[in-house]
Each structure stands twice: as C-alpha cells, then as structure tokens.
Amino acid sequence: MSMFRHGLDQAVQKAFTRPVPKSAGAQMRYLVKQLKGTKAVAQTLRVSQRTVERYVKDQFKKPRPDLAARLEREKARWQPQIRAKAREKAANTRGIVIDTRARLGYTAPIGSTDQNRIRHLTVALPPRYAARLFDAQQQGASDQELREIAAEALKEVYFQDSGRRAGSLEEVRFTDIEHLEFDL
Numbered sequence: 001m002s003m004f005r006h007g008l009d010q011a012v013q014k015a016f017t018r019p020v021p022k023s024a025g026a027q028m029r030y031l032v033k034q035l036k037g038t039k040a041v042a043q044t045l046r047v048s049q050r051t052v053e054r055y056v057k058d059q060f061k062k063p064r065p066d067l068a069a070r071l072e073r074e075k076a077r078w079q080p081q082i083r084a085k086a087r088e089k090a091a092n093t094r095g096i097v098i099d100t101r102a103r104l105g106y107t108a109p110i111g112s113t114d115q116n117r118i119r120h121l122t123v124a125l126p127p128r129y130a131a132r133l134f135d136a137q138q139q140g141a142s143d144q145e146l147r148e149i150a151a152e153a154l155k156e157v158y159f160q161d162s163g164r165r166a167g168s169l170e171e172v173r174f175t176d177i178e179h180l181e182f183d184l
Helices: 003-013 024-035 038-045 048-058 065-077 080-094 127-138 143-159
Strands: 096-107 117-125 171-183
Touching: 003 080, 003 127, 003 143, 003 171, 024 038, 024 065, 038 048, 048 096, 065 171, 080 127, 096 127, 096 143, 117 143, 117 171, 127 143, 143 171
Parallel strands: none
Antiparallel strands: 096 117, 096 171
16 A cells, blocks of 8 residues: 555544454454445455355454455445545545655755755645545545645645745655655
C-alpha cells in the first residue's frame, strides 16, 4: 500500500468507535456478516469456503502471509458509515492536517532564496484539499497523484500563506519522504 493511501486510511481509522478485530477468526466472522456468507468471503479472499469456515470456528488461527495481506486490505470494510462521516467532515468543515518530514523546495523566478531541503512541517490544509485527497484515493489514484495534490496544498497554504506571499511561486517539489502522517 502506498504511503499516502496508508496515511489517509490511518487518519480515518482514528475516528472508529470500536477497534478493528485483531484475530483472523474475528476478522473472518466480520467479513462473513458483511458479505452475507462464507462463499462470498472465500471468493473475495481467494481461498476455499472450507478454509473460511475453519477460521470462523477458530480451528485455524494464523493465516499465511498472502492471506494475511488480503485480510489486511479487507479492513477497509470496517465501520463504513463512521469512515464516510469522518471523510465528509474533513472534506466539508474541518480539513486535514499533514505532518511530514520530506525534501521540499520550489521552482520560482531567478533570485529566489529558498532551496530544496529536508523540512519537517505540520500544516492544516483546508477542507477542499481533504476532499481532493479522499476523492483521489477512492478513485484509485497513484501515490504520485496524491503527492501532487499534497504538494499543491503545501504550496498554497505553507509557501504562499494563502496568497499573502510568494505569489510568483511556480511549483513545489515534495520528494524523499521520510515521514508522512495525516490527522483529521
């Protein structure tokens, strides 16, 4: 999973009212309930129906690495209404906070004093950027596309101070990400 996708998912998960099930059996039981049957879960996870039934009854405890990875991806089904409300609130009223340590710099007319360097920034982004990030994530945008949206947001909010300075700034480069976290 990409760094941006994972960061956005982690931010939304903080809104959960109940923790995601830890054991494979509990996760399977939840999926059986969500997908309305062991056959549908088996097809989704690409395992036999009998394997799903064994996890449901706690006869199997520890999934193989490939199945564990597929189960991890299915955690996106956990508390869908709460997940949707958290995204909606961020996109319409709150915005999103990005905390990153990365190489940031920009392209500007000759004579600019700012260079491309490692910076640690914690910046509150307006709701429209939260909306763009979540929309792009749901449409399957690549890590590069999500990075470009974040770079554009940092350009406007951090470098240009919402239009109060650096008006001739052309492009912000956002590379060599060491740390990336989002918060709603």
